Amino acid sequence: MSESVEKGKVPQLQNFYRGLLRLESIISPIAYTLLALYVRFQNIDKNPDVVWDEAHFGKFGSYYIKHEFYHDVHPPLGKMLIALTEWLAGFDGEFDFDSNQSYPENVNYKLIRQINACFGVACCPLAYWTAKNMGFQLLTVHLIAIMVTLEHSYIVLSKFILLDSMLLFFTIATFACLVKMYTARREPFTRRWKLWMWLTGLSIGCVCSVKWVGLFVTLVVGAYTILELFTLRFDPKVSRKQYFKHWAIRVINLIVTPFLIYLFLFKIHFTLLYKSGPGDASTNTLFQVNLENNEIETGPRTVAFGSLITIRSHGLSPNLLHSHFQTYPEGSNQNQVTGYGFADDNNVWQVRFPRSSELNWEEDYLPDEGSGYITDGSVIRLFHNQQKVNLHTHRIPSHVSRGNYEVSGYGSEEIGDLKDDWIVEIVRQTDSSDPDYPKENYDELHPVSTFFRLRNKELGCYLTSTGFSYPKWGFQQAEIVCKHSWSKHDKSTWWNVEEHWNENLPIDTDWHPPKSRFWTDFVMINFAMASSNSALVEDHDKFDNLATDAWEWPTLHRGLRMCSWSKDSYRYFLMGSPFNTWLSTLSLFVFLAITAKLLYQWKRQTKPMTESTFWEFIIQGVMPFTAWVTHYLPFVVMGRVTYVHHYLPALYFAILIFGFVVDRLLRSSFNWIKYPVYIALFGGCIKTYTYFSPICQGMTGMWTDYIYLEWLKSWDMAV
Template identity: 60%
Template sequence: MVDKKEVKVERSEPATPIEKANEGHVRGGFALSLAKCSTPLALTALSFYLRFYNIAANDHVVWDEAHFGKFGSYYLRHEFYHDVHPPLGKMLIGLSEYLAGFDGNFEFESGAKYPDDLNYASMRRFNAVFGSLCTPVAYYTATWMGLSYPTSLLVGLMVALEHSYIALSKFILLDSMLLFFTLTSFACMCKLNSLRHAQLTKEWSLWLLLTGLSLGCVCSVKWVGLFITVIVGLYTVIDLYRHMCDAQLSRLRYYKHWLIRIIYLIAIPCIIYVCCFKVHFALLYKSGTGDSSTNTLFQINLEGTQIQNSPRDLLFGSQFTMRSHGLSPNLLHSHPQLYPDGSRQRQITGYSHFDSNNVWEFNFVRKQKYDPNKMYLITDGVEVRLVHNNTRSNLHSHEVPSHVSRGNYEVSGYGHGAQGDDKDNWVIEIVDQLPSANPDFPDEDANILHPVSTFFRLRHKVLGCYLTSTGMSYPQWGFSQAEIVCKNSWSKRDKSTWWNIEEHWNPKLKIAEDYVPPKSKFWTDFVLINFAMASSNNALVPDPDKYDSIASSAWEWPTLHTGLRMCTWSRDTTRYYLMGSPFNTWISTFSILVYFFVMARIAYKWQRQTLTLTEDDFWALLIQGVMPFLAWMTHYLPFALMGRVTYVHHYVPALYFAILIFGFVVEYMFASANIYVKYPAYLALFGGCIYVYVLFAPMCQGLTGLGSNYLKLQWLPTWDIVI
């Protein structure tokens, strides 16, 4: 039922410039109604045609198809991999490959020619569907924002003819999926705004649900989806504040508003995100290239794992590798290189991949008497000395500050088997013991250290601190490997101080063939894989020793200072140049500058009381101007501020919101104009958009033959379309 207290009667006469901007979609007769019905269909047909046209012209692996096509094939082969992005988009790519009849055996090497029996065109069309559907979503978004019909048509046409959107839609990439779900998230928010007087109705609840579904999907394609989530969250907070200020609204109904938003906008997106990883883990049940990003239990349960069964009891003299339980689940590692400062002793790091420098040996502490003919078990509370197998240095700590994290001690490789001191000594503290997944395997002694199933800590005998993986990385002098320190830890549940033995070798002991390792826990795997994604993202920094010819800075995108060659630039190849439409990009960038003057003028007139802003005016201004601008900022500024390497395609979502800002500016400028000014201006904008698309169409539809044929496209010397 509609809450009668929330229903308000709209005025029939517009009283302000903001409301006058909404007149266009009210006036008009049958012709206008027919145009409004046919326009989205025509725009959608145009969008599909431009993105599907000649989609198979380049029969080689283009740009990031080398990554995402390969990731999709892993789902068909069920091999576990690791990437910096969540799995939804890549699972959809895997679905497209499955539907195309692909067997998963092509490696998608960069620039490689597609085999004749591989239906790569079908895979690309699957991706192009997402890019094509962005156009009707953009049109309806502008309509739901309250923009007039000509402005909505202009926004839809600009999205349909945007060169960068078309180019990205033609290949097996994530960008079209990301853009589509970003657009649907913002569109649903605009639709909710248009239904703000009918909240808690079935229609409003349906659109709130669709908003949550869109947010869940966009965040499950790329973490960039968090930016549009922030915008929807901000709008929701403003809307809830409106309800809080409503004295006629009961507290019970106010809490109901909170509850339904928490369920639809927080719980449902989180469920979608988690479920994507659940499916991701279920599909990738074989050992693959991404094993090293996970913990031991996850790896050993993969089909074809490299971790083999080993003797179940560890002795003094056993050789082993040990993996951290921290957010960076790396193997304890050392190498001959020294710390550049501090102790200047050998580096101790965490390294996730299999390497002979990961192997250590349990030795007795110095001056301890023992019978060399006896076998001594490694038990809870025993004192040990860890010796690196290759360098023969001792695992050592001392009161030297750690190199990256603060408040911890450096851990180093010191001396050798016969040389050292008491600071080489560590105490085993067993914290957990998991039973075998084989119910017939006998229970193991919880006081004895066992590979895989025993979780333990290493306490420094002298300092009392614990061997820890901080989750941070060393600079280039440490090969960007994980930082290992000695940390004062007051909680036994501090997982960063937990370790387990992964591989174990001892010729004196027999391998337990009937031992079945415990199953890993989903939530542990989920947290670790997300932290590994974050670590991989943070590692994508520019290499000062390597020139990246296709990288660009954020300031270059809204100015069109440069573009990006998506493939080899041979004249025998159909070539694609990723760059925004000069019309769309330059005019939308200019409109952002004009936007400030428009908002300043509205604020000035409102302060001078020459402009009256009603509640409806406020919401129109919010959804048409403020929210698109904030969305542009949240999608652009992070890339301008972050230290990671950036490329042209990172501006794709921000460009869309710049186009919406342009729509708002145009609407404001022509709201009060007479038809002899308004319609010629709109026709000029339509014509400019179409003309520039046609002129630069080869950039996204494919350049062929000699570069000299396209000299007319080289508007700026920084563009490398021709040379």
């Protein structure tokens, strides 16, 4: 009788424990969300000034509200979300977000910061769910969640109008979806499997649309996908048809879907920014001329000898042809010719008779009689209106790109040679957007609507914008060269006249510019972003006390002051938690040791690895470590200037690796070892947060009150 009673209690106890676990899975993420709200909203409005990069991203948000076009090095999603938070807070866009400037009373900066902070808050329950789905012990799951929730760098960046919390949220969301996709791998082609595959693609599209570093977590998803497809290839249960279906679904969800999301967000971006703004110079002429209130002057409809013109490139750097009095430090030592995006008198050139002509400009140009329109095949000479030199090329090598010729400003009206002559080759004509406007002569050169190439008559090479930039001696302006191009579809050799002045020709005010093409605008703006990113190199002649090297992040060698350091202001110091950062960095080496041991055991066949243990090791250890490498190593090798906040996504994956190491080392330990260690880790994380909480909750008053925080001499929190 007692035996049957005992047996009856077992299912009851099992049901009781299942109920507790279900309750825990509901209560825990709510608890972490509430804790995250508390630490991230605390003192969020204490500093009433524009803090750090709020000067950039708050301003970008205001451009959406005012519908003014701008240019930035990052894709638009994060800034559109900032604009949404500003709109929800009732902001009208009429504040410039100048650095360290106090917010006016009509700007509800507290609410804007709070809405932005919600992205940082959402990272915490996501971290909990991710760790749980990875198969860690419950104590390890909570350890990871509390580390993410109380991470100082995550807290302080959540308090301000920045992209970093959004980037971190979508990075964590992408990895979380990948883990859910892993849990559904045994149920291929089910709704659940397809849903998480699609959500992974959605997250990839979003994270790459906030910052291009989202491509790093995309590489992790790609690595996992390739591994899955590789194992499926040798699965006898998977037919060839099913295998191709696996490929097709992954291509659609993990490649096509993210790209379409990225494309769609740029469509919204262009739709919202329909007025002329500070970013006009990064776009092509057709895009600019279709913006409201643009500054491109309407001129005569056909270019002629004697016309003053500016011409813009269709290459990777869509800049205006420019020259100035500075000369090349090497090569010809003649005037530099560059590409420059902004309106400037040094962009203006006059169309004159070629050297090969018998006509003399001073004697034979008769403006009142006209000197002929420029047509396809016309030979012209471009004379710089300010420097009084000719657009010239010669067999001197170009300065940045290889295999091309230098282009310079040379000579005068009297001094020059046949290398001053250029042949106009018209490659495309676009019609007015007004269907009732008469068709123009397709053989003539028209401003805005005619795309053409300039071939040097003597050397046969084409005037080209390479997409590279000159060094400091060229003011980092775009490189212009003369290169041999064998295809008229080479758009680096394409140009169009942007503005045209000629007092002797009538201005046609009835002409309406053609509409720009979305695909062209999309490609050009992304190339402009790439060019701007590559220009963010460290200036060795200028000391940047905020910049740090990549080795300083996992070692916590230095932090970053985010605002004014006066004693009367709330001061924030961007630095990771010593507990989280140092232990997670150490765990990376322990992980490599564990991996080496497992490989040794597998090779010696002393501890065979089953399919389940293999995949568990992959998702718990290999994928987070791969993610840490992909998020950290590029900053080690890249030449651009770097800051502490670039380590934030990598730190998350280092924390996951720390969780893996702790889970692996304590899983089979005795309770008298296991639980004290976990208690010590939880206590250490919480104590470290409270001890260093001033750096993320704000330091005010005398600097001497915070000397105790400076564990290392390189930390400049106090003075």
